[in-house]
Amino acid sequence: MKKFDRKKILDLLLNNAMYIIIALLVIYVSIKRPKFLGLASIVNIVSLTASKLPMALGIAGCIVLAGTDISAGKIVGLSACITASLLTTVYKIFPSMTAPLPIPVVLLIILCVGGLIGLINGFCVAQFDLHPYIVTLSTQLIVYGLILMYMMLGTNNGMALSGMTDSYKKLVTGSLFKIGTVSVPMYVLYALCFVVIMWVVWNKTTFGKNMFAVGSNKVAAEVSGVNVKKTIMMVFTLAGMMYAITGFIDAARVGSANATTGLNYESDAISACVIGGVSFVGGTGKISGVIIGVLLLQVIFAGLNFLSVNANLIYIVKGLIILIACAIDMRKYLTKK
Amino acid sequence: MSESNVLLKMEHISKSFPGVKALDDVSLNVKAGTVHALMGENGAGKSTLMKCLFGVYHKDEGQIYLNGEEVDFKDSKEALEHGVAMVHQELNQALKRNVMDNMWLGRFPKMDNLPFVSEKKMYEKTMSVFKGLNIDVDPKKVMSEMPVSQRQMVEIAKAVSYNAKVIVFDEPTSSLTEVEVEHLFRIINDLRNRGCGIIYISHKMDEILRISDEITIMRDGKYITTADAKNITMNEIIKLMVGREITNVYPPKDNVVGEPLLEVKGLTAEYSKLSDVTFTARKGEVLGVAGLDGSGRTELLENIFGIATRRSGELFLNGKPIKNANSRDSIKNGFAMLTEERRATGIFGVRDIQANSTISSLKRYLNGPFLDDKKMAEATQWGIDKLQTKTPSQKTQIRSLSGGNQQKVILTRWLLTEPTVLLLDEPTRGIDVGAKYEIYELILDLAKQGKCVIVVSSEMPELLGICDRILVMSGGRLAGEVDARTTDQEEIMTLAAKYV
Amino acid sequence: MPDTEKEKLKEQTKGEMDVSPLSLHNIYKNIHISVRTLDFIIVGLIAALFVVLLIGFNNRGFVIEFDSQGGTPIPSQKLMYGDLIEIEEPSREGYHFDGLSRHASCEDRFDMQTPIDGSMKLYACWIVE
Numbered sequence: 001m002k003k004f005d006r007k008k009i010l011d012l013l014l015n016n017a018m019y020i021i022i023a024l025l026v027i028y029v030s031i032k033r034p035k036f037l038g039l040a041s042i043v044n045i046v047s048l049t050a051s052k053l054p055m056a057l058g059i060a061g062c063i064v065l066a067g068t069d070i071s072a073g074k075i076v077g078l079s080a081c082i083t084a085s086l087l088t089t090v091y092k093i094f095p096s097m098t099a100p101l102p103i104p105v106v107l108l109i110i111l112c113v114g115g116l117i118g119l120i121n122g123f124c125v126a127q128f129d130l131h132p133y134i135v136t137l138s139t140q141l142i143v144y145g146l147i148l149m150y151m152m153l154g155t156n157n158g159m160a161l162s163g164m165t166d167s168y169k170k171l172v173t174g175s176l177f178k179i180g181t182v183s184v185p186m187y188v189l190y191a192l193c194f195v196v197i198m199w200v201v202w203n204k205t206t207f208g209k210n211m212f213a214v215g216s217n218k219v220a221a222e223v224s225g226v227n228v229k230k231t232i233m234m235v236f237t238l239a240g241m242m243y244a245i246t247g248f249i250d251a252a253r254v255g256s257a258n259a260t261t262g263l264n265y266e267s268d269a270i271s272a273c274v275i276g277g278v279s280f281v282g283g284t285g286k287i288s289g290v291i292i293g294v295l296l297l298q299v300i301f302a303g304l305n306f307l308s309v310n311a312n313l314i315y316i317v318k319g320l321i322i323l324i325a326c327a328i329d330m331r332k333y334l335t336k337k
Numbered sequence: 338m339s340e341s342n343v344l345l346k347m348e349h350i351s352k353s354f355p356g357v358k359a360l361d362d363v364s365l366n367v368k369a370g371t372v373h374a375l376m377g378e379n380g381a382g383k384s385t386l387m388k389c390l391f392g393v394y395h396k397d398e399g400q401i402y403l404n405g406e407e408v409d410f411k412d413s414k415e416a417l418e419h420g421v422a423m424v425h426q427e428l429n430q431a432l433k434r435n436v437m438d439n440m441w442l443g444r445f446p447k448m449d450n451l452p453f454v455s456e457k458k459m460y461e462k463t464m465s466v467f468k469g470l471n472i473d474v475d476p477k478k479v480m481s482e483m484p485v486s487q488r489q490m491v492e493i494a495k496a497v498s499y500n501a502k503v504i505v506f507d508e509p510t511s512s513l514t515e516v517e518v519e520h521l522f523r524i525i526n527d528l529r530n531r532g533c534g535i536i537y538i539s540h541k542m543d544e545i546l547r548i549s550d551e552i553t554i555m556r557d558g559k560y561i562t563t564a565d566a567k568n569i570t571m572n573e574i575i576k577l578m579v580g581r582e583i584t585n586v587y588p589p590k591d592n593v594v595g596e597p598l599l600e601v602k603g604l605t606a607e608y609s610k611l612s613d614v615t616f617t618a619r620k621g622e623v624l625g626v627a628g629l630d631g632s633g634r635t636e637l638l639e640n641i642f643g644i645a646t647r648r649s650g651e652l653f654l655n656g657k658p659i660k661n662a663n664s665r666d667s668i669k670n671g672f673a674m675l676t677e678e679r680r681a682t683g684i685f686g687v688r689d690i691q692a693n694s695t696i697s698s699l700k701r702y703l704n705g706p707f708l709d710d711k712k713m714a715e716a717t718q719w720g721i722d723k724l725q726t727k728t729p730s731q732k733t734q735i736r737s738l739s740g741g742n743q744q745k746v747i748l749t750r751w752l753l754t755e756p757t758v759l760l761l762d763e764p765t766r767g768i769d770v771g772a773k774y775e776i777y778e779l780i781l782d783l784a785k786q787g788k789c790v791i792v793v794s795s796e797m798p799e800l801l802g803i804c805d806r807i808l809v810m811s812g813g814r815l816a817g818e819v820d821a822r823t824t825d826q827e828e829i830m831t832l833a834a835k836y837v
Numbered sequence: 838m839p840d841t842e843k844e845k846l847k848e849q850t851k852g853e854m855d856v857s858p859l860s861l862h863n864i865y866k867n868i869h870i871s872v873r874t875l876d877f878i879i880v881g882l883i884a885a886l887f888v889v890l891l892i893g894f895n896n897r898g899f900v901i902e903f904d905s906q907g908g909t910p911i912p913s914q915k916l917m918y919g920d921l922i923e924i925e926e927p928s929r930e931g932y933h934f935d936g937l938s939r940h941a942s943c944e945d946r947f948d949m950q951t952p953i954d955g956s957m958k959l960y961a962c963w964i965v966e
Binding site: 225 | 697
């Protein structure tokens, strides 16, 4: 009986290893640096979470399909660059411009661009039955080339784009409300809106149900009358649009955009999804899980940053976290067999 | 019989999983030189018992003795080294490698003085094992190029090459033709004569009665009895297995065959052997499709349902031409299809019962642009009640249900699309006797409602028991059509061999 | 029917069976790894993570590098989160020092009152005397 108990405890420990590690880290950081649990720090973590959320919500759909999307970061970069070049007061990319474009027009443009690249990803995955890894590996190179060429347009010569219009900055980073002296930026509200939209799409539409069915068993979905190809293409298109919005927010949040904007964002988003229980097995996952995943990941990064841990080392930590999260996830599906 | 004769002895084995007692004080004695059949409905604990033997699960209580010595294997490799082998239902083999690689995997014979693998030695050793068993397989052939039956032979040869004393056969005949079954039985008899103890797990009663010497019956994780195979009848076994007497294996047929509903004319497939199939199915009719494995039975259904590419042929529903270009089109036309490979092409394993039930009929639950949870829950509950699906709740993952209940959920999925023509491919494969009966009842009930049910099955008594007419396929062609009431198995077999 | 004929039928139909869209089930293989092996992998990875974190905690600090852009060199500094940068003013013949910038082009100035939250490189800016 005692042995049985020990096994149970081990099970519990391993299945929740990720959360335990994070809890330990939070305790350690808050002892060393009590300010970590201060209001400013918490608002900072929440804002960072909000800025990464739309992207993670998009990529989560691809993971539910038992796939992945590694072109995400580059699409974020492209949309950030387009936004920064059109909503600007210094017309470097398009010297013939005399006034910034209206914000809704820019939004529409980047949604079309992001959606189109997503559609190309989805088309290749669905029609040629290629693995999403290979498809998005190719498209991310193509998109990166496009970003570099775009940045060379006009008089810009590849420099970082800054000097964005005040109305755009205010729309994204303006104060939603203030807690004491700390202000919560507007994009937290937008992130909440996208959470609601994606929750409805995932849980309340035929498209959402079909997406889970395709991810869980593609052949069975086809037999059951699900339009598998259309579903895959729609998931990737939607994901592309979410990346575009992340880029739109990021350009204003960071205050500038260049060819390296969005670099490695996809690895953060993918690890957030896996920590949050969106499994690579396919067909499982919840919106709430994605939110928790992104939040926990930002807690880790903010904590390490508070401890002044070298940025180079954080890459290694990120890699290990993805591996651990995947192994734990796999464990859950093994024990149930 | 003396104690010393007992080769493998499992005593008072118990095993619990959270919430379930999977094995409750089960004992099993396998004597040398006998075939010992292990019988029970799905979920009776047969596989769990074997998994305890091979160390996949740790038994909570009980002892296992091999040749009088207590053993406790950590994994199947250790068991194999002690001479306890298993021939799996689903073969675990390296399909891209050749026969001898698979036989000697993990213990390749080495060259005399060098640490390199000796192909020559491997070939000779393989041939000598094959000769001893009368197996005619080329050791250099790649596994994936061989039919399942031959791959199974290799698995048996592998067990013999380990000098196995106890060999477990788990559903070995489920994908074999009758000729292959004969060959397998010859080998099993041979092994028996060599003094091996054989544990034989199968659902097929006639096989059990033919091959086994002793029969142990389990029910709900409990040991029921061990009997001499000579002194027990099929009905007695069924009675002991299900714990109740099934007076009629098939429900009474009282469906009325009506007007022609579906006409198939000259159906020819692009990528399979199926050619020029013409038949008519009527309202309220249960139409059987018989034939050997690979005779085009499954392909016929796939082509009607539009999930395989058609080269030519026409379909008429109620006299009107229909296309059935893909599965969505077919569902719109009132077709439903239950596929043969439930796990691979039927269930959405990680999804719950509700998602699995409603996926094909989602449009019916739309409330404006959004799905109505209440309507979906009602529809799912209707299915659970109607088919008496045993599930803890609608939110249970389907992979945790037994095969029979999974099949009921998939049937619910199709009933919810309100079909008029149901195409059922092996609807009772791998499910227990009780659930089988319930599915037969459902099929006949659907026929009574004026629907047309087309059933493909490799179990001939089943077709004879529930169908009105039977189409016999052979070599991709329609070999004939027989009346289920007047025909017999021999006539069907003769037709099935017509175009071979 | 003779045995050989049935064998022949099976042989003949084998190839076609593989083309059928429903025979894809071969790819749905179970993951062949035991829970115990996986547990060891997980524990190993967690140990690796702890080692990396330990290294990180023992080599804490952000590196701030400086490019004096022609002036007297400024040594790089290792600072903790939230610290402020303090430097000795560099000098350059014919110019006077006009603060630090994140960009070599000196289009904006770095506010020395900003708490540090990461490694970075700063450029000295000069104005002709």
